[in-house]
Amino acid sequence: MATARTTDVVTTTHLTKTYGDRRAVEDVGLAVRAGEVYGFLGPNGAGKTTTLRMLLGLVRPTSGTATVLGHRPGDPAASRRVGALIEGPGFFPYLSGRDNLRVLARYRGLPDPAVDAALERVVLRDRGGDRFKAYSLGMKQRLGVAAALMGDPDLLVLDEPTNGLDPAGRNDMRRLVASLAAEGRTVLFSSHLLDEVEDLCDRVAVMSHGRLLTESTVAGLRGAGSLFVRAAPADVTLAVAMRLAGDDAVTLVDDGVRVELDAARAPELARALLDAGADLSELRSRDRSLEEVFLDLTGDGTTDNHDQTAPLEEALR
Amino acid sequence: MTTLALSGTAGSTTNGTATAVLRSTRAELLRMRRWPALWTTVTAELLLNLLFGYVFGYVSYRSGSTGGMSEGVPRDQLLADLLPDAIPRVAVQGMPMFAGALVLVLGALVAGNGYSWGTVKTVALQGPGRLTSYAGTLVALALVVVGLVVALFASDVAASLVVSAAEGRPVVAPGAVDLLSAFGGGVLVMLVWTLAGVLVGTVARGPALAVGLGLVWVLAVENLLRGVASIWSPMQRVTDLLPGTAAGSLAGAVGATPVSEPGGTPGVLTTLSGTASVGLLVAYAVAFALGTGWLVRRRDIT
Numbered sequence: 001m002a003t004a005r006t007t008d009v010v011t012t013t014h015l016t017k018t019y020g021d022r023r024a025v026e027d028v029g030l031a032v033r034a035g036e037v038y039g040f041l042g043p044n045g046a047g048k049t050t051t052l053r054m055l056l057g058l059v060r061p062t063s064g065t066a067t068v069l070g071h072r073p074g075d076p077a078a079s080r081r082v083g084a085l086i087e088g089p090g091f092f093p094y095l096s097g098r099d100n101l102r103v104l105a106r107y108r109g110l111p112d113p114a115v116d117a118a119l120e121r122v123v124l125r126d127r128g129g130d131r132f133k134a135y136s137l138g139m140k141q142r143l144g145v146a147a148a149l150m151g152d153p154d155l156l157v158l159d160e161p162t163n164g165l166d167p168a169g170r171n172d173m174r175r176l177v178a179s180l181a182a183e184g185r186t187v188l189f190s191s192h193l194l195d196e197v198e199d200l201c202d203r204v205a206v207m208s209h210g211r212l213l214t215e216s217t218v219a220g221l222r223g224a225g226s227l228f229v230r231a232a233p234a235d236v237t238l239a240v241a242m243r244l245a246g247d248d249a250v251t252l253v254d255d256g257v258r259v260e261l262d263a264a265r266a267p268e269l270a271r272a273l274l275d276a277g278a279d280l281s282e283l284r285s286r287d288r289s290l291e292e293v294f295l296d297l298t299g300d301g302t303t304d305n306h307d308q309t310a311p312l313e314e315a316l317r
Numbered sequence: 318m319t320t321l322a323l324s325g326t327a328g329s330t331t332n333g334t335a336t337a338v339l340r341s342t343r344a345e346l347l348r349m350r351r352w353p354a355l356w357t358t359v360t361a362e363l364l365l366n367l368l369f370g371y372v373f374g375y376v377s378y379r380s381g382s383t384g385g386m387s388e389g390v391p392r393d394q395l396l397a398d399l400l401p402d403a404i405p406r407v408a409v410q411g412m413p414m415f416a417g418a419l420v421l422v423l424g425a426l427v428a429g430n431g432y433s434w435g436t437v438k439t440v441a442l443q444g445p446g447r448l449t450s451y452a453g454t455l456v457a458l459a460l461v462v463v464g465l466v467v468a469l470f471a472s473d474v475a476a477s478l479v480v481s482a483a484e485g486r487p488v489v490a491p492g493a494v495d496l497l498s499a500f501g502g503g504v505l506v507m508l509v510w511t512l513a514g515v516l517v518g519t520v521a522r523g524p525a526l527a528v529g530l531g532l533v534w535v536l537a538v539e540n541l542l543r544g545v546a547s548i549w550s551p552m553q554r555v556t557d558l559l560p561g562t563a564a565g566s567l568a569g570a571v572g573a574t575p576v577s578e579p580g581g582t583p584g585v586l587t588t589l590s591g592t593a594s595v596g597l598l599v600a601y602a603v604a605f606a607l608g609t610g611w612l613v614r615r616r617d618i619t
Contacts, residue, residue, distance in 0.1 A: 058441060058618040076337070079444030086442070090435020092348050099351060106344035107443040107450065109336070147439065 007034040009155055009186045010055060015064035017050050024050045026210045027064070032188050032203075034154075037181045039201035039218075040190035043298060047210040048190040049087050052159050055188075056084050069155060080108065083153035085161055089144030091132045097143045098128035101150065108151050118146040123172065137164035145176065156180060158189040162196060174200060198290045208298040222288045227266055230256035230282035231273050240272045258286065337445050341453020342460075344440075349427075349457060358423045359465055362416055363472050369415075369582075370407045371476040374399050390580035398580075401477040402489040405499030406572030408466075408473045412503050413564035414584025416469070417510035418535040420462060422528050424514025427458060428609070429524030438618050451613045455606060458511055466503045470496075499571045502595070506564040509598050510535070512605035513560065519609045535561060562588050563597035570594060 010032035017025040025047040032038045040048045053059040055066055057074015071078035091100040101115040119125040122142040127135070135143065141164055148156055158177070162170045177200055181187050191197050197204055198218055205215040214221065231237040234257075241250045241259045249260035261269060263285035273280050349355050378395040397403060431437040440450050481488050514531055521527040539561040546552040556562055565575075565584045570591030574581040589597065 053617075053619070056442060058438060060617060074441075074447075076444045076446045076449070079442065079446075082442075082444070084442045086438060088435065090437070090439040092352075092436055093434060094353060095348060095351055099347070103344045103348045104439065104443050106340055106347060107440060107445050107453075109340050148442075 008032065009034045010038075010066070010068050010188060012051075012055070012066040013064055015051065015054060015066055016062050017047075017054060017059060018062045023210050025054070025061075028207075028210075028212045030205050030212060030215055032186060034186050035181075035184050036202040037177065037187045037189070037200050039197035039204040040188065040207065041192070041194070041197050041204050041294060042190075042207035043192055046207040046298075048207055049159055050210075051207070052084075052086060052157055052188070052190060056082065056086065056157060058086065080151065081154045082157060083148030083151065083155070084157040084159075085141075085144040085148045086157070086159045088163070089140050089147070091140070091143065091147075093133035094131065096129050096131055097124060097135065097139070097146075100132055100143065101128075101147060104147050105150060110151055114150050118150045121149055122146045122176065138166060138169040141165060141173075142169075145173070149180075153185065155186045155188065158187065160191055161189060162191070162193065170196070194290045194294055204290075206294060206297050213297045218290065221293050222290060226286050226288065227259045227261050227263065227269060228253070228256055228282070228284050228286040229259060229269065229273070229280070231278040231280045233278065236276050236278045237273065240276050240278065241269070244269055244272060256282065334449065337449045338452045338456065341445050341450045342456040343453075345453050345457035346460065349461060354426055355423065355461065358419055359468065362419050362465060363468060365415060365419075366408075366411055366469050367472055367476055369411060370473060371399055371480065375480060394580070396480075396484065396486070398574075399477060399480040400486055400489065401474065401481060402491045404470065404473045404477055405491050405495040406574070407477075408470050409499050409503045409506070409568045409571055410573035410582040410585055412506045413561060413568045413586075414535060414582075417506060417561075417564060417584075418532055420465070420507050421510040421514035421517075421531040421535055423461075424458065424511040424516075425518035425521075425527035425531050426514075426524045427454065428515040428518030429521055429527045430518075432518075432522040433524060441618055447613050448610060451610055455512075455515070458515070459508060462507045462511055463504055466500060466507060469503070470500060495572065502567045502571050502591075505595065505598050505602070506567055509560055509564065509602050509605070512602055512609070516605045516609045516612075519612050557588055558597065560598070560601045562586060563594040563601065566594035567591060567598060 008031045010030070012031075013029050015025060015028040016023065028047075028051055040052070042048050050059060054061050055068055055073050057072075057079065066073050068075075069078045069081050091097075092103065095103065098115060098119065101118060102112060105112065105115050116125060116128070119128045122145050124139060124142050124146060127139060132140065132143065141161065145158065145161060148158065161177070162173045165173060174196055177187055177189065181200070187200075189200075201218055203215065203217050204221055206213045206221075229237065229241065237257055238250060238252075241257055241261075244265070245259050245261045251258040251260075259269065266283060266285065270280060270283055374395055377390075378392055378399065381392060398407060431440075441447060443450075445453070478488065480486075514527065517531050518524060518527040521530070539556070539559050542552065542559065543556050543562075546556040561584065565586035566589035568582075568585045569575045569587045570589075573585045575585045575587045576583050577587070
């Protein structure tokens with residue numbers, strides 16, 4: 001089981017992988033602490049899977065270093081304590097799910113009862129005798145997770161484990177990840193689904209174009225939140241907001257203004273607007289969703305301060 | 318004290334590696350024995366061996382020397398090849414080419430399918446270490462090859478006893494040395510072709526190309542090169558060193574009839590001596606195994 005929470009289970013320093021001229025992963029430095037659920041977030045092709053492959057010793061880094069449970073990636077001493085599912089499950093199609101796990105159990109030196117326990121955990125025991133090639137995508141994915149769970153691993157590395165699952169299966173998988181974390185295991189999982197990262201993770205790393213853009217708690221990533229205000233006239237509203245929050249903290253959005261100001265200062269903003277003679281029609285706190293943060297970070301956002309500069313200046317005039 | 322401690326560490330490391338290889342071997346044997354492709358290959362091998370070794374030979378013998386199937390081989394000689402004391406030369410005659418091609422396919426399927434199914438990745442994630450799991454695969458395949466050669470010899474024993482009984486001939490057992498030489502030679506030949514298949518399967522990272530390339534090499538390219546060598550002598554230096562030449566020569570050295578003689582078997586040669594062919598085959602076995610091991614260790618698993 002996982003050790004003290006302050007211990008780093010996975011660390012990377014300047015981790016880089018190039019394929020020819022293409023940099024799949026560039027200068028990634030991250031740390032996963034014992035006992036946490038660490039989300040690896042990024043669009044398709046961001047370099048998440050390549051990074052995970054390097055951590056598991058499947059792919060050699062071009063440069064940089066990584067340690068997993070205190071060992072170099074791929075070291076049998078570490079691998080025995082790691083359960084992993086990388087980019088879809090790979091099994092012998094002619095064997096049943098149970099026999100596939102028995103083969104893997106032999107590699108790990110585990111007794112057969114470990115197989116049934118793993119099948120039970122992913123609710124696949126009743127179908128364990130069916131051939132793998134007859135499994136649905138969701139069942140194959142669950143078998144992959146079962147393989148990762150055998151041997152009671154300290155660290156679980158799951159690469160997009162909900163891929164191919166229907167909504168019910170996705171919920172089951174989330175519950176499973178949550179229960180594994182509750183047992184004190186460290187879980188490192190990648191996803192491009194923001195809601196599941198937001199629901200499950202203690203900390204998140206965001207990758208795009210092979211680079212690590214940020215590493216933070218989910219709350220830290222979302223920031224302190226903001227206020228949405230609708231008042232007239234617009235020039236007075238903007239001037240008051242800028243005086244209180246600063247020029248860079250005010251953005252014109254839809255039919256109002258977003259002010260990067262803690263919700264606790266909402267009464268102060270309301271008083272200032274009324275004192276300035278503004279007609280206040282709406283004032284509410286507005287949390288940034290992880291999706292907004294993600295889109296801002298990866299450069300795929302449709303609204304940002306720069307886009308709004310022209311109308312803002314126009315309104316001020 | 319220090320020396321003892323170091324010895325203990327080295328000993329436990331060796332034990333740990335041996336245990337890991339044993340685990341990998343058990344895992345590979347479990348998945349292989351449930352694999353229809355393995356049993357299809359073994360069955361095809363046994364059927365072809367019986368057909369070409371005994372059924373066609375017996376039909377030729379029964380139809381007489383004028384029947385068109387005996388290629389001018391006297392009837393007595395045809396019958397002699399079907400009796401128990403001929404087992405050593407009959408059992409190995411098909412191994413350099415046809416049986417060898419089948420085990421090459423088996424090796425290519427074992428290695429190549431690992432990549433196409435993604436099981437190479439899954440196994441690597443179980444923590445035995447790449448070379449350890451590869452060693453387990455090789456040991457398992459070696460056991461399969463030994464079992465197959467045993468089955469081939471056993472089916473030859475059964476067939477020759479049937480012929481002896483049908484023709485009312487006394488049962489004369491082959492000499493132990495001849496039998497052991499043929500068995501050992503057969504295992505070596507089959508092992509080399511299996512390892513060649515594993516290498517090609519690993520290089521190709523899939524079964525289809527590997528099987529195609531392997532079969533073309535065993536069944537066509539080597540023979541074509543020997544054809545070139547017959548009209549351009551410098552090429553002979555190359556063809557004398559080919560794995561098929563070594564395999565065919567070893568079969569010829571243990572008594573199989575070379576293709577150049579009436580009733581000879583394709584692939585059986587007398588180019589090299591028995592000792593030279595064993596040396597060359599061992600060199601090929603080591604080269605194929607090390608080459609694959611280098612690839613397995615160095616290459617990214619994507």
